[in-house]
Amino acid sequence: MILTYMEIRENKIKKASLEALSEAKRRADDLNEDSVAVFLGKELDNLAQEAFQYGASKVYLIENPLLEKYSSSLYTSALSEFIDEIKPKAVFFSATAMGKDLAPRVAAKLDVGVATDCTKTRAENSGLEVERPIFAGKALAAFQFKSEPQIASLRPNVFPLLEPLSEEGEVVKREVELSEDQAKEQVVEIKREEGDELDVTEAEVVISGGRGMKGPENFGLLKDIIALFPNAALGSSRSAVDAGWADHQHQVGQTGKTVSPNLYIAVGISGAIQHLAGMSSSKFIVAINKDPEAAIFKVADFGVVGDLFEVIPPLKKELEKFKE
Amino acid sequence: MNILVFVKRVPDSESKIEIDHDNNQIDMEGLNFVMNPYDEYAVEEALQIKESKGGTVHVISVGSEESVTILKKALAMGADEALLVQDDKHETYDGLRAAKIIAEVVKNKYSDYSLILFGKQSIDTDNSQVPSMVAGLLDLPQVNVVTELDIGGGSGTAGREIEGAVEKVEFSLPAVISAQKGLNEPRYETLKGIMAAKRKQVPVISLQELGIEESDLESKLELVNLSPPPTKEAGKKIEEEPEEAAKQLVKFLHEEAKII
Numbered sequence: 001m002i003l004t005y006m007e008i009r010e011n012k013i014k015k016a017s018l019e020a021l022s023e024a025k026r027r028a029d030d031l032n033e034d035s036v037a038v039f040l041g042k043e044l045d046n047l048a049q050e051a052f053q054y055g056a057s058k059v060y061l062i063e064n065p066l067l068e069k070y071s072s073s074l075y076t077s078a079l080s081e082f083i084d085e086i087k088p089k090a091v092f093f094s095a096t097a098m099g100k101d102l103a104p105r106v107a108a109k110l111d112v113g114v115a116t117d118c119t120k121t122r123a124e125n126s127g128l129e130v131e132r133p134i135f136a137g138k139a140l141a142a143f144q145f146k147s148e149p150q151i152a153s154l155r156p157n158v159f160p161l162l163e164p165l166s167e168e169g170e171v172v173k174r175e176v177e178l179s180e181d182q183a184k185e186q187v188v189e190i191k192r193e194e195g196d197e198l199d200v201t202e203a204e205v206v207i208s209g210g211r212g213m214k215g216p217e218n219f220g221l222l223k224d225i226i227a228l229f230p231n232a233a234l235g236s237s238r239s240a241v242d243a244g245w246a247d248h249q250h251q252v253g254q255t256g257k258t259v260s261p262n263l264y265i266a267v268g269i270s271g272a273i274q275h276l277a278g279m280s281s282s283k284f285i286v287a288i289n290k291d292p293e294a295a296i297f298k299v300a301d302f303g304v305v306g307d308l309f310e311v312i313p314p315l316k317k318e319l320e321k322f323k324e
Numbered sequence: 325m326n327i328l329v330f331v332k333r334v335p336d337s338e339s340k341i342e343i344d345h346d347n348n349q350i351d352m353e354g355l356n357f358v359m360n361p362y363d364e365y366a367v368e369e370a371l372q373i374k375e376s377k378g379g380t381v382h383v384i385s386v387g388s389e390e391s392v393t394i395l396k397k398a399l400a401m402g403a404d405e406a407l408l409v410q411d412d413k414h415e416t417y418d419g420l421r422a423a424k425i426i427a428e429v430v431k432n433k434y435s436d437y438s439l440i441l442f443g444k445q446s447i448d449t450d451n452s453q454v455p456s457m458v459a460g461l462l463d464l465p466q467v468n469v470v471t472e473l474d475i476g477g478g479s480g481t482a483g484r485e486i487e488g489a490v491e492k493v494e495f496s497l498p499a500v501i502s503a504q505k506g507l508n509e510p511r512y513e514t515l516k517g518i519m520a521a522k523r524k525q526v527p528v529i530s531l532q533e534l535g536i537e538e539s540d541l542e543s544k545l546e547l548v549n550l551s552p553p554p555t556k557e558a559g560k561k562i563e564e565e566p567e568e569a570a571k572q573l574v575k576f577l578h579e580e581a582k583i584i
């Protein structure tokens with residue numbers, strides 16, 4: 001059995017969890033195992049159906065009023081107890097903020113290893129072999145597990161979704177005994193960023209500005225372009241963040257976030273090695289820079305040598321024209 | 325209030341990473357080593373809390389003798405005490421190994437502390453595992469990827485970065501916190517601090533002295549292969565008038581990238 005932990009935000013399953021579940025189904029088929037999903041929360045009706053569409057043959061719902069809001073320790077108690085009981089061969093998380101917080105604590109509780117932020121999985125020696133970037137992608141490391149369950153968190157935006165299946169499966173409700181004093185920490189509020197912005201790690205298109213943007217006031221130019229793509233987010237180089245032009249949430253690179261969107265547009269970014277590490281696994285890379293020797297062009301599928309302040313306005317016009 | 329900060333020595337972010345295939349490890353020859361950048365935020369936060377609330381700041385590193393340099397840096401920034409837990413084993417990429425050592429160090433050496441601070445991940449292994457695992461092993465509250473921290477009497481509130489939002493988390497003390505960029509602006513060492521740090525001895529303790537057997541630390545992950553990332557070929561590069569360049573770019577996005 002491969003168990004996938006399904007993350008819910010605002011009563012919806014995270015896309016990254018559906019990606020992990022899709023990958024679980026592929027590996028479960030290779031290993032002749034079942035793919036099973038588990039949800040934790042207060043009331044979980046209506047969520048199971050979607051899990052069946054992405055390959056789960058069975059869905060466990062672990063309900064308790066105390067699980068309404070996320071708590072690392074409480075979720076760890078509920079989940080590790082469940083895992084200990086059903087003994088899956090492997091457990092997949094998505095490498096989201098929640099997955100990265102929860103998976104290691106669960107692994108420590110079960111005294112097993114965990115591989116974080118994997119970008120590939122395959123069946124090997126009747127178990128899993130996973131590959132993950134280290135040094136922000138400057139090297140790739142492949143691991144096998146010496147303990148079970150084999151726990152891995154999978155990077156969002158990397159694993160393809162299955163074509164939704166029209167299958168049904170068994171829903172099993174589980175009760176779990178928890179007490180309030182087990183919640184050592186508790187989420188009390190979620191403050192959304194202004195304008196409900198998409199995170200760079202979840203976006204299909206990332207448009208990033210660097211030192212060439214010359215100042216925070218010019219990031220509006222990029223936001224105009226972002227508005228023309230569905231699921232696009234604003235990124236930034238480290239130097240633009242350090243200069244205070246963009247919030248660190250947007251930083252892409254070795255001391256920021258690693259992204260792999262379908263399209264990455266680097267605007268006024270020279271391409272320092274630590275930046276390239278964080279974005280070179282993007283499917284398509286476009287660079288706009290006035291320095292023809294800029295390192296960013298070495299990884300760009302399409303490079304425009306030119307002054308961004310001259311290129312962006314006609315680009316906006318052409319994109320708008322295309323939309324019509 | 326006593327604060328423990330765990331720091332790690334890593335190659336700096338400008339390092340070019342090469343693989344030593346014969347030994348199945350990263351070639352560390354000639355690289356420039358620094359304190360893990362995220363750990364600097366943890367040290368700074370500890371110093372700021374100490375400055376406002378009193379107490380002591382202990383910095384601890386698990387690693388080779390060379391880690392003394394980053395402990396000295398933390399002392400020069402203003403930390404009170406340092407400890408090197410000597411562990412000469414090559415990187416195993418198994419966060420649980422480091423977490424077990426750290427949990428033992430905390431249990432054996434420190435009885436009175438309110439906070440254990442880490443960087444949110446080390447920029448070499450990129451595991452983001454150790455803080456959560458230590459919290460789990462010591463049965464403490466945890467808040468990771470923290471950009472805001474407010475410590476009160478017996479409890480605290482932290483702002484933690486999640487996708488496109490900040491999660492406000494309440495917790496009791498003692499607690500494990502991992503720092504994210506944005507939490508503060510790490511200070512530079514002062515000359516006076518550097519001189520004082522030079523004179524300070526950094527005590528060294530071995531795993532054996534901590535009562536840890538190598539058999540307790542058996543790696544749960546086996547590194548089977550290291551490889552360079554797929555090389556990306558440079559594609560088309562155009563130097564045209566802006567209007568023409570924009571047209572060609574949109575054509576590329578439509579026909580080749582199929583994004584629009």
